Amino acid sequence: MNPRRTDLLAAGAATVSVVLWASAFVSIRSAGAEYSPGALALGRLLAGVLVLGVICVVRREGWPPRSAWRGILISGLLWFGFYMVALNWGEQQVDAGTAALVVNIGPILVALLGARLLGDAMPPRLLAGMAVSFAGAVAVGLSMSGGGGSSLLGVVLCLLAAVGYAGGVVAQKPALAQASALQVTTFGCLVGAVACLPFAGQLVTEAAEAPVSATLNMVYLGVFPTALAFTTWAYALARTTAGRMGATTYAVPALVVLMSWLALGEVPGVLTLAGGALCLLGVAVSRSRPSVKAGGDGDGGGSPIPTAERPASSGAGRAD
Template sequence: MNGLALAAAAVTVVLWASAFVSIRSSVGHFGPGALAFGRLLAGAVVLGVVLVVRGGGLPPRRAWPGILTSGVLWFGGYMVALNWGEREVDAGTAAMIVNVGPVLVALLGGWLLKEGFPLRLLAGIAVSFLGAVVVGLSMSGGGTSSFGGVLLCLLAAVAYAAGVVSQKPALAYATPLQVTAFGCLIGALVCLPFAGQLVSQVAEAPLSATLNVVYLGVFPTALAFSTWAYALSRTTAGKMGASTYAVPGLVVLMSWIFLGEVPGWLTLFGGLLCLGGVAVSRMRTRARTGRRPAAAEAAASGPAADEGRPTADLGG
């Protein structure tokens, strides 16, 4: 992965971590579906404007199966399930369960996308997952989580993994901006039944909570999902999934700074393990001759690449 793709992945991780802090400030004022719809609506508006200004147009037909699947499962289902799950379980337990997602991404990517199972990737996943478990246990609040909440967080992890793996093939035919914009729009349509609830809750919520919803739509959704798609189009789904293990460590730091929640030493140790696992998965091996994985060749030689997509251009 080149420097620009690595920077894009870093932006994604930081903004997704900030989303946890923002959600904590809003979840008491908005229902799970209303919060997801408001976030996706704001993101779809921003991405739609950018797409029109740039003349992005409609994605090619062959990209639509991946866009539809990721839009329904990741943009729509994941956000509703996670918001709902976090109303039933504490943040540490939710983070631990949701971080099963990157493991599922790596396994599904290795199987369905023929990305393989590099030893360094598997080692990094093991270290980071251990860190996520440590963070979750250190913040679990004595095991008071509800069984229903645990299932909802697990459902969110599965939806996230399936969405990432379905998005990867679409990026061989459409630009990152097209994939993100239409995926976000589809997610908003899936959450449209919650529109009435959002309107009524906006009328009662403080301005700060409503601004948090807008922030979630513009930055952790519109911007972060775009930088994610850009980086994903230039690396494997497994490596991108492993990158998100940095999120729990950053959430701990942000919660410490912005919410005044001072983490214990065990939590800090777990966060460092998460970051360490990402570092292991990113270690370069000695250059070897031979062909690249089929999924990487498809992304590099697909129609989007043939159209001369600039490497520094998030939209195309």
């Protein structure tokens, strides 16, 4: 496939992921008020597994090869399981500003781990874009903070969620060289659901008492921000570096501002709008490519060849 077309498809898939992940925050407000962190994570993952499992059967995807299972297991435990529970719990303990500051360390950790473990390049444009986006994310979080205060437990949980997210992405990357995006997502989601089974009792009890709207929001979280968004994310991740994909998620705070405005009538202030604009600007910078000069790749991150198609010696052969 033409490298430029591959890049466009990967960018489109990444866009689907960040839009759906941004929409998840609106649904979590409803579901999170009725479901505890572990029960919400389990319900979301079960809905996701059901949808993904049906698609796998229809497409006759089969089981991933043995070589992919290490990455699937690690990403399933860290990202689908641990991250979702820790984030749900942490955001109940801290205000929005603290959550934005701590959780948005995740993409930076993705870039650092990708460089250390996968040999991904860290070009100046990526680093500059992530710095701009991080500043924007913090501005959005601070401007939308309800002033409810923060606890040490909440800060630690958000930090652990960021670490789990980063570790899950970096672990997922090598698996995508051995298995399809649908296989990696389906079985990673299944691993996360199994890890969350201790919360099954809470889920049953709370589902019996929760309003239909909260349960429908939980199902939505499983079908779209989980089943669909994680699959399109895996598709894009297989075709670029972990660092660039991590930087893409900085578009989420800006989209949350827009969706909260449209869906909830929450009119953003000047600082919120400025922060959202910085997030989008940083993503644009981090994903931009320098002019490729003869005999070189510019800043080292401008090669139009997707990571998954580069020789194994690049360090990216077979990871948010």
